[in-house]
Amino acid sequence: MGRTIAVANQKGGVGKTTTAVNLGAYLGALGRTLLIDVDPQANATSSLGFAPDQVGPSVYEMLMESLPLGAVVTETREAGLSLAPASQALASAQVELVQVENREFRLRDALQREPHGFGVVIIDCPPSFGLLTLNALVAADAVLIPVQCEYLAVEGLGQVLEVIEAVREGLNPRLEILGLLLAMHDGRTTLSFQVAEQVRAHFPSGTFRTVIPRSVRLSEAPSHGKSIRAYDARCRGALTYAALAAEVVHRGYGP
C-alpha cells in the first residue's frame, strides 16, 4: 500500500487543486496514482474533464454510505492517474458527518478496508478545516501545504500548522508535514520575493526547493480538462510541477 498525501490549507485560492492535479499527473507517469477530490467545489474533478453533476458514485457515497473505493474510482486521460471524484452532494456531507459515528475516520477506513494497489494517493481539500479536510488529514501520512506568495496567505500559516499539530496529537499520530510549497510566485513583484524569503527563514528544511511561478498556462489547463503535463508540457509551469514530483519522490512519497 502506498502512502497518502493530503494537499491542504484553509486559505482560499492558494493553488491546492492546481498542485493536487498536476503533481498527480507527474506522479502518475511514474506509477499508479490515485487522486481523491474531497472538495464540494469539485474543482479537481472538473480540472480532469469530468462534469461534477454527472459523475456516478462519488466520494460522498464513500464517506456517507461506506461504498467501497473500487466502486468510486475511475480512470482519467492522464497516464497512470485514477480519480475518486467529488460530487455536489459533498456540500451537505460537511454537516451530515457531524452526527455520524467515527466521523473523522470515514475516509481512512475506506482506504484501509481493501488493498487498493495505488503507489501513492493524493487528496485535494476544500479551503476550510471542516470535517471533510479533517477526514483527509486523518487518512493521510503527510500534508503538502501550498503557500501563495502573498501577505494574507502567510498570515494564516500558523493556523494551518496548529491544526496539523492537533490532528497529530489526537486523531493521527503518524501525520507529518511533507513540505511547504511556494506557489504563484510572481517574479515581477518584490512582495513575492519577500514572502518566499520569510517562509524559507521560518521553515528552512520544510520548504520545497521547487517554487511554482505564476503562469497563465496553469490557469488555462483546467478549462481543457487537462493537467499541465497534457496541456503544455514544455511551459515553465509544467517543468516546475515535474521538478516538484521529483522532490516528492526523493522524500519517499513516490508511487
Add this chain to the structure above:
Amino acid sequence: MGRTIAVANQKGGVGKTTTAVNLGAYLGALGRTLLIDVDPQANATSSLGFAPDQVGPSVYEMLMESLPLGAVVTETREAGLSLAPASQALASAQVELVQVENREFRLRDALQREPHGFGVVIIDCPPSFGLLTLNALVAADAVLIPVQCEYLAVEGLGQVLEVIEAVREGLNPRLEILGLLLAMHDGRTTLSFQVAEQVRAHFPSGTFRTVIPRSVRLSEAPSHGKSIRAYDARCRGALTYAALAAEVVHRGYGP
C-alpha cells in the same frame, strides 16, 4: 437602520476580503459603515491592522454568547469605518453552532437586537457555505459575489447562486443579489477577457460595470494594515474600488 451586504463566494481566493475591506473604506468615507469579519482566518481584521489573537470580544462571543454588537465593535484608522473583528475562536464556531438553537439566525438577531446606527453593514465571509456564511446570508439584505477572472472561479458560480436561492426560499426571503463583481482581471491574458465576457453574457444586469484589475498594490496594502484608500489612493486598484462604491450607492446600498 442601514442595509446589510454579505460578500460571499465559496471559491477561495477570489477577492472577498479585499472587496469587503476596500468597499468598506470608500463607503465609510461617505457615512458610518460597519465591517463584520465572520471568517476564522480573520483576514479582514488583520488587513485593518488588528492582531486576531489579541482582539478582545469578537464575533465569536456575539454568535455563541449573545454578546451585544456594541461590546464588540471597534474603531479603525479608516474614516467612518468600524469593525466587528474575528478571532481564531471562530474556527470552532462552525461546529459548535450545529447544536445551538436558532443557529442560522444568531448574527441577524445580534444586528436587530438594538439599533446600531450604521448606514451600511458589510460582512466578509469564509470560502465555504458552512454555518458562518449561512449566518451572514440570513442577516443580509443582499449579496455581493466577487468572481475572479479565472476558469475555475466561473465553474463554481452555479453553486453560489443555488445556495443563495435556497436561503431566499427558506431562511431569508428578502435576500437579493446586489451584483457580481469581476475581480483580479489581468489585462494581459485572453482568459480574463473570455471569463468577463462569459459572466456578463450570463448575468447582463447583475454584473457591476466596475471591473477590479489585478494590481500588486492591492495585495500589498494588507501588510501595512491599511485599505487601498489609505495606502495608495491614486493607484488603479484604489480608483476602481472608489468606482465600485459609487455603483453600490447608486443601487441603494450606500450608508
